Amino acid sequence: MTFEEAKDTFIHTWGTLATQWGISRSMAQLHALLLISPNPMSTEEIMEQLQISRGNASMTLRDLMDWGLISKQLKPGERKEFFWAEKDIWKVARQVAKERRRREITPVVEVLNELKNIPTDTPEAQEFQRVMTGLSNVVGFADNTLNAVIKAEENWLMSQFLKVFR
Amino acid sequence: MTFEEAKDTFIHTWGTLATQWGISRSMAQLHALLLISPNPMSTEEIMEQLQISRGNASMTLRDLMDWGLISKQLKPGERKEFFWAEKDIWKVARQVAKERRRREITPVVEVLNELKNIPTDTPEAQEFQRVMTGLSNVVGFADNTLNAVIKAEENWLMSQFLKVFR
DNA sequence: CTAAACTTTCAAAATATTTTGAAAGTTTAG
DNA sequence: CTAAACTTTCAAAATATTTTGAAAGTTTAG
Known part of the structure; x- marks a missing residue:
């Protein structure tokens, strides 16, 4: 299995487990994506990777922050917000x-x-x-x-x- | 709080908890109803109490049996099936x-x-x-x-x- | 075997949930 | 202050899930 395949399998599997336990699929998948990303990601990158709309990304990111699972980070000299997940x-x-x-x-x-x-x-x-x-x-x-x-x-x-x- | 109110509150609360944990609302509510019923109930009685259709009742009862949470019981001299939930x-x-x-x-x-x-x-x-x-x-x-x-x-x-x- | 008394199935309808994307809002560089 | 660069909101659309109820299936009394 290649890395890309493994990544997709993971995001998919994690989304399925989450829905079975009453957590929304996109929340789980976005969390999964950030968990395995070595660097904080911008909203753009997330939209691109998961093929979701800006609105959806914005709302799901907020939910994840409300749950205390991810945080915002501002990079000096950049206007964009970056997000990273607790890895432990x-x-x-x-x-x-x-x-x-x-x-x-x-x-x-x-x-x-x-x-x-x-x-x-x-x-x-x-x-x-x-x-x-x-x-x-x-x-x-x-x-x-x-x-x-x-x-x-x-x-x-x-x-x-x-x-x-x- | 009267008994009837308590009963409704329970069925409702239990259904809400269940959906939050990925179990369908009608499954939880039907299970709740049978849990607090002192006697096995017929499909008719269940339809009446929860205000659901025959098809819905039939399917949900089957799901609950697949989960091993309720059982069928036949009363001698009756054609109808009765259902009871494990109370422990x-x-x-x-x-x-x-x-x-x-x-x-x-x-x-x-x-x-x-x-x-x-x-x-x-x-x-x-x-x-x-x-x-x-x-x-x-x-x-x-x-x-x-x-x-x-x-x-x-x-x-x-x-x-x-x-x-x- | 027949027909009455029941249960199950499943396509269509109803409902609930999720997603989109344009408009509104916010922030900051200059 | 202005306008560019971003984020958020939310009504409408898309999608997913649940429910209905009539038709088909099954069981059993007689």
């Missing part, structure tokens, strides 16, 4: 875990805890409460796991990684 | 982890391992390999974490859950 993948994982926890998991934990408190005056309501309690535990587990990842040092993550191999 | 949420979580790992993570692990092997004859290719190696480790970590969840007993999960609280 463990840092990237921690950042993604942090954002997803904040945006998606924590709100659901709160709703579930509220729903646990309805009066259990009918068999339906009792069953409902049982399910809410179970879900609350499982979502809480996910929440805590993400939180552990967020707070972890790379070494800790590595040790967990190796541990499961035993 | 830890079992549900293990099943979901298993399916997502099989369908989504394992294939990506394989692609990444292949991409690690391209010749590193240019600086670009070297950077590429570095990123692939990093991703391979992180995705491998996720893969192993899911696998640990799958193989775990409820007690182990509970202990992990409590551990992170310390």
Whole structure:
């Protein structure tokens, strides 16, 4: 496989994985492109490489910055903005875990805890409460796991990684 | 909050969380409905409750069965099929982890391992390999974490859950 | 075997999401 | 201040996804 083929395969595969986990394809693909670029890229270069419009590029770049995965860089003497991605993948994982926890998991934990408190005056309501309690535990587990990842040092993550191999 | 309100809030919240994680809204909502139903439900009842068409119900029920989250039940003397969901949420979580790992993570692990092997004859290719190696480790970590969840007993999960609280 | 009672399929319609690109906005060199 | 060089916005278009419902398929009581 040539480098160019590998690059395209990667961008494509990464986009597919992302959509399966609820992240938009262009966000994943643009992130992938910046991850493997040795240098910061301009909007022009990104548009060219991914064959997307200026508007799309601008919006997706902003989303990636909101997620804390890429940053702007200004080159002295140039008007254009350049973008680069954090390359330490463990840092990237921690950042993604942090954002997803904040945006998606924590709100659901709160709703579930509220729903646990309805009066259990009918068999339906009792069953409902049982399910809410179970879900609350499982979502809480996910929440805590993400939180552990967020707070972890790379070494800790590595040790967990190796541990499961035993 | 009345029981009916709580029920609607739950079905809605669950559908939202699901779409954020790449699971279709109707699948999550139908699953939610069956989870909180004390009795198996017929297709008719489900259509009525969620206000969806027969075709939609039929297809979504099949998807849920493919995921191993619900089962058919035939009541003696009735022609209709009834459906019920596994109520043990830890079992549900293990099943979901298993399916997502099989369908989504394992294939990506394989692609990444292949991409690690391209010749590193240019600086670009070297950077590429570095990123692939990093991703391979992180995705491998996720893969192993899911696998640990799958193989775990409820007690182990509970202990992990409590551990992170310390 | 027949026909009633059900379920599944799938093309078309509806809906949701993503993308485009021109216009508006912003920044800075001179 | 001006105008060139850029970025952002957002309505409309394109595309993708989901839903519908009628027709086809299947099962079983009799």
